Amino acid sequence: xxxxxxxxxxxxxxxxxxxxxxxxxxxxxxxxxxxxxxxxxxxxxxxxxxxxxxxxxxxxxxxxxxxxxxxxxxxxxxxxxxxxxxxxxxxxxxxxxxxxxxxxxxxxxxxxxxxxxxxxxxxxxxxxxxxxxxxxxxxxxxxxxxxxxxxxxxxxxxxxxxxxxxxxxxxxxxxxxxxxxxxxxxxxxxxxxxxxxxxxxxxxxxxxxxxxxxxxxxxxxxxxxxxxxxxxxxxxxxxxxxxxxxxxxxxxxxxxxxxxxxxxxxxxxxxxxxxxxxxxxxxxxxxxxxxxxxxxxxxxxxxxxxxxxxxxxxxxxxxxxx
Amino acid sequence: xxxxxxxxxxxxxxxxxxxxxxxxxxxxxxxxxxxxxxxxxxxxxxxxxxxxxxxxxxxxxxxxxxxxxxxxxxxxxxxxxxxxxxxxxxxxxxxxxxxxxxxxxxxxxxxxxxxxxxxxxxxxxxxxxxxxxxxxxxxxxxxxxxxxxxxxxxxxxxxxxxxxxxxxxxxxxxxxxxxxxxxxxxxxxxxxxxxxxxxxxxxxxxxxxxxxxxxxxxx
Numbered sequence: 199x200x201x202x203x204x205x206x207x208x209x210x211x212x213x214x215x216x217x218x219x220x221x222x223x224x225x226x227x228x229x230x231x232x233x234x235x236x237x238x239x240x241x242x243x244x245x246x247x248x249x250x251x252x253x254x255x256x257x258x259x260x261x262x263x264x265x266x267x268x269x270x271x272x273x274x275x276x277x278x279x280x281x282x283x284x285x286x287x288x289x290x291x292x293x294x295x296x297x298x299x300x301x302x303x304x305x306x307x308x309x310x311x312x313x314x315x316x317x318x319x320x321x322x323x324x325x326x327x328x329x330x331x332x333x334x335x336x337x338x339x340x341x342x343x344x345x346x347x348x349x350x351x352x353x354x355x356x357x358x359x360x361x362x363x364x365x366x367x368x369x370x371x372x373x374x375x376x377x378x379x380x381x382x383x384x385x386x387x388x389x390x391x392x393x394x395x396x397x398x399x400x401x402x403x404x405x406x407x408x409x410x411x412x413x414x415x416x417x418x419x420x421x422x423x424x425x426x427x428x429x430x431x432x433x434x435x436x437x438x439x440x441x442x443x444x445x446x447x448x449x450x451x452x453x454x455x456x457x458x459x460x461x462x463x464x465x466x467x468x469x470x471x472x473x474x475x476x477x478x479x480x481x482x483x484x485x486x487x488x489x490x491x492x493x494x495x496x497x498x499x500x501x502x503x504x505x506x507x508x509x510x511x512x513x514x515x516x517x518x519x520x
Numbered sequence: 521x522x523x524x525x526x527x528x529x530x531x532x533x534x535x536x537x538x539x540x541x542x543x544x545x546x547x548x549x550x551x552x553x554x555x556x557x558x559x560x561x562x563x564x565x566x567x568x569x570x571x572x573x574x575x576x577x578x579x580x581x582x583x584x585x586x587x588x589x590x591x592x593x594x595x596x597x598x599x600x601x602x603x604x605x606x607x608x609x610x611x612x613x614x615x616x617x618x619x620x621x622x623x624x625x626x627x628x629x630x631x632x633x634x635x636x637x638x639x640x641x642x643x644x645x646x647x648x649x650x651x652x653x654x655x656x657x658x659x660x661x662x663x664x665x666x667x668x669x670x671x672x673x674x675x676x677x678x679x680x681x682x683x684x685x686x687x688x689x690x691x692x693x694x695x696x697x698x699x700x701x702x703x704x705x706x707x708x709x710x711x712x713x714x715x716x717x718x719x720x721x722x723x724x725x726x727x728x729x730x731x732x733x734x735x736x737x738x739x
Contacts, residue, residue: 220522227525293522302527427523434602435529442598467524478598490531 202279202520203402209286211415214393216293217305218419221389222248223431224450224470225381228443230432234371240378240432241425245417247379248386252413255387257405258461260412263309263395266329266461268317270399280516281320282400285312288509289392292501302494304465307337307501309392313399315506319513336462337498340453341472348449348476355445356480370440377447384454385466386413392463442477449473468498525599532593533601533738537665539590540611544658546583550576550618551654551720557625558647564634573625580622587615603737610730616723617654624716630709638696639710646689646717653682653724660731664738672735679728686721690714 225248226240235243265271270278289305289312296303310333317323359365365373394412397403403411438446450466450473457464471494475486486494557572590611594604601607635643660675693714697707 216522223523223525297522300522300527300530302522302524427526430602431523431525431529435599436525437598437600471524474598486528487531487535489535490528493531 200279202283203400206279206283206286206397206400206402207411209283209290210393210397210412211418212290213286213293213305213309214390214412214415215419215422216290216297217389217393218248218416218421219423220297220419220427221305221385221466222382222420222424223428224466225385225447226378227428227431228436228438228440228447229371229374229378230428231436231438232371232374232440232443234367234374234440235378237425237429237432240428241420243375243379244382244424244428245420247382248390248416248420249413251383251386251388252390252409252416253406254383255458256390256409256412259388259391259458259463260395260398260405260408262329262333262461263313263391263463264397264399264408267310267313267326267333268320268323268399269326270396271401273323275401276520277320277323278400280513280520281313281316281323282396282402284316284319284509284513284516285309285396288312288315288505288512292505292508296501301497302467303497303501304467305389305392306463306465307498308505309395310463311502311505312509313396314502315509316513318506319510320517333462333464336457336460336464337468340457340464341468341475344449344453344469344472345476345479347452348445348473349479351449352441352445352477352480355441360441365441367440370444373444374440374447377444377451380451380455381447384451384458386416388454388458388464389466390416395463438474438477442481446470446473446477449476465498468494526602528599529602532597532599533603533607534665536590536594536601536604536607537661539586539593540607540614541658541661541665543583543586543590543611544614544661546579546586547614547618547621548654548658550579550583550621551650553579554621554625554720555647555651557628558643561628561631562635562640562644566631566634569628569631573629576622576625580618583615583618587611603734606730606733606737610727610734613723613727613730614657617657617720617727620716620720620723621650624713624720627709627713627716631706635710636700636702638700639693642689642693642696646686646693646714649682649685649689650717650720650724653679653686653721656682657724657728657731660728664731664735667738669735669738673732676728676732676735680725683721683725686718690718 222244226244229235230240289308292308390412394408398408450469453469553576560568656675656678660672663672
């Protein structure tokens with residue numbers, strides 16, 4: 199393995215670690231908050247199910263990121279390696295910066311923007327604009343779809359079940375665990391591509407090996423930092439009651455799972471934001487303050503452009519140096 | 521933390537801090553009015569004291585409403601600030617500043633004549649001291665919102681010094697009071713007034729302590 203290949207791999211592992219550290223709480227934070235799972239149990243559940251998701255379905259989105267935006271496998275190996283390296287470094291740098299500034303940016307948007315940015319900077323490289331348009335539409339539909347599904351599911355749960363029977367806390371505990379498992383599974387399946395998609399594109403690994411490496415990097419992030427975030431989010435920040443959390447997670451997981459089957463990289467974070475908003479509507483609450491929503495949309499729009507720009511600059515620099 | 525729930529919690533924290541800044545502004549107004557009432561009391565303008573007291577009561581009521589709104593915001597959201605307990609305590613203690621200032625103003629209305637000459641200077645100084653304490657407290661909160669941790673801590677210490685000065689002034693006022701031959705009613709009222717002013721300074725210090733806690737936690 200060359201030094202450049204090793205750098206791509208390390209950048210991918212860093213992106214995977216960042217994912218695990220920051221986003222594990224999305225799946226099981228609510229179960230920890232509702233005291234139905236301990237942090238230790240939650241960490242193990244998220245680690246196991248995100249890895250399982252990555253191994254079972256990760257290859258679908260990996261192919262899109264690695265070959266569907268810029269056909270890295272059909273390019274000259276040097277050019278493909280440089281594009282992959284620039285994209286992974288840009289995504290990693292962008293995520294590091296966003297984590298430092300505590301900005302809610304999407305890893306998916308960073309990676310897709312970075313791959314497209316490096317491809318454009320390379321010049322003469324085919325860019326699959328149709329695929330990019332599909333991804334862009336999926337990004338718009340992700341929060342909207344999750345909100346609608348969450349709203350409908352919660353109404354149905356209220357009308358068909360909660361009005362007739364009182365569900366014991368113990369059952370909610372298991373339901374929350376199950377929805378958290380599905381959330382972790384669908385998150386691992388869709389997001390592992392952000393870490394190792396371009397590694398497959400640059401033909402450095404098979405899709406399965408990349409899913410395994412990316413999945414393990416995510417597990418590393420969960421084990422080293424994710425539990426702290428889970429503790430803070432679960433016990434000190436979210437105030438979702440179990441039925442609310444259950445439906446939000448089911449809606450978000452369903453949404454992400456659907457896009458994974460279509461091979462489209464979408465933001466798990468945005469799916470959750472949409473689902474929580476939908477559940478909040480049932481309660482008649484403005485779950486998300488308009489200023490907060492505006493900033494999420496701004497981060498949504500700026501992330502692919504910024505990551506793409508950084509990636510393009512890095513590609514031009516690398517092309518001169520290497 | 522880049523996590524979306526964590527980020528939303530931080531945003532709520534920022535909103536709550538901004539709301540507590542509005543509340544602080546109202547508390548500042550109450551204390552400024554109390555100082556004005558004390559100045560007029562020392563000058564023997566008892567009618568003016570009554571007029572100012574009405575303004576104090578209105579301003580204190582407004583502060584209460586802002587406090588209630590803020591507590592509703594902190595208890596009903598789907599995403600809650602991580603340090604909401606400290607925020608709630610800080611707002612409650614700040615509100616106590618306005619409550620005690622209002623209590624002091626209410627006592628001023630009960631006096632039928634100007635205070636004895638020997639007490640006037642210290643009463644005016646106490647009013648100035650309370651304004652200084654609440655100004656520094658408000659600045660500490662402003663600096664906290666701007667992320668200026670060091671300056672926040674310095675201002676909190678300055679509020680603590682004001683409280684210590686308040687203790688010294690209280691002792692001085694008691695010494696002078698005991699040396700006077702006053703009717704029991706006047707003595708009782710003056711005693712309660714001094715206590716209410718000291719409590720105002722004490723609560724400002726308590727509030728500053730909680731601003732300090734937030735400054736350390738929000739690093």
